[in-house]
Amino acid sequence: MTTHLTTPFGIGIPHDKTASAAVSPAALGEMPEWDLSDLYSGPDSKELKSDLVRLDEEAGAFQDRYQGALAALTEQGGAALAESIRVFEGMSDRIGRIGSYAGLLYAGDTSDPEHAKFYGDVQEKLTGITTKLLFYPLEFNRLEDGALEAALKDGELAHYAPWIEDLRKEKPYQLSDEIEKLFHEKSISGRGAWNRLFNETMTALRFKIGDEELSLEPTLNRLLDQDGAKRKEASQALSGVFGKNLRLFTLITNTLAKDKEISDRWRGFEDVA
Structure with a gap:
């Protein structure tokens, strides 16, 4: 797993404008990875089981x-x-x-x-x-x-x-114990499943920029390039791929919104704040 210095929304760390506008992944060397060994040694850990x-x-x-x-x-x-x-x-x-x-x-x-x-x-x-x-x-x-x-x-x-x-x-x-239990058990096949579908869909997306085919985060990084033409290419690639997946994204968003509306209504929440 490779971590990056931008969020999934393309918010980058401020950088020196005199720095090189384009740095290849190879030039950066091996990127840092999370060390999860303080939690467990691995998914097959006997301690975890x-x-x-x-x-x-x-x-x-x-x-x-x-x-x-x-x-x-x-x-x-x-x-x-x-x-x-x-x-x-x-x-x-x-x-x-x-x-x-x-x-x-x-x-x-x-x-x-x-x-x-x-x-x-x-x-x-x-x-x-x-x-x-x-x-x-x-x-x-x-x-x-x-x-x-x-x-x-x-x-x-x-x-x-x-x-x-x-x-x-x-x-x-x-709510009553039985309804709370129902909401709790269904969360894994309800909003949790839709969130996972969104995350895995975003991970699988590929964006064509010139001769390169990039995943989401490197494409978002291009939006921070000093070269306006490169930013435009990245923007067009993003909008094109997102547009092709608009129906799926709309379904996910509407389903999650309805799921929350149902929960809020049953609980009597009148104000999201």
């Missing part, structure tokens, strides 16, 4: 222990409730680690079928794990304000006050 299995087991045990029990815990005082948050926090951190690794590996080269499969498999497994944990924030938001305020006087629970405050802001827009 073990973490997925252990997380699934722990999520099931957490559900068995705490589902339907948070109100009683709150009555016992803040310490017991704080302990449940600590366990939830630990699992959330490990879920984030696995998801970050899979997402970054996939983003490094969305054209690699092995990376795409790995990303899809991890998404599916993490969705299964997080579905078991979904009850926790939903049930937490059903706790009575008075009981929670009393429990927050305990120092252990007060440590999590900022997280609790943010979570409680979602309370007015929370």
Whole structure:
């Protein structure tokens, strides 16, 4: 995977106008790559596979222990409730680690079928794990304000006050457990799938400029060239290819917009801000 100094939207780092207008990839040498070894050694890592299995087991045990029990815990005082948050926090951190690794590996080269499969498999497994944990924030938001305020006087629970405050802001827009579960499980085959289709489509696009056939990012880089003729060539190549894919891009955009409209309507959001 090769990283570049421009965003997908063609926003480049300011450069010296006296510098060479065109530098070939060969002249730049080997470009930097993300080092993901701090997360996992590779997609076949035994540690990663073990973490997925252990997380699934722990999520099931957490559900068995705490589902339907948070109100009683709150009555016992803040310490017991704080302990449940600590366990939830630990699992959330490990879920984030696995998801970050899979997402970054996939983003490094969305054209690699092995990376795409790995990303899809991890998404599916993490969705299964997080579905078991979904009850926790939903049930937490059903706790009575008075009981929670009393429990927050305990120092252990007060440590999590900022997280609790943010979570409680979602309370007015929370749906029934079954609907929340449906929305959660369908996200992987809904907006997630459409986002992935867009990313992989953009990666596969090729743009003809003179005798060269370029991918998206090198073509976007040409828009920053000092030579106006080269910028024009790049602009025409981009608009031509985008135009040929306009129906697909329109479908993706409209589908995602409708998906959000449905979610917002069910939750009662009246203002996107």
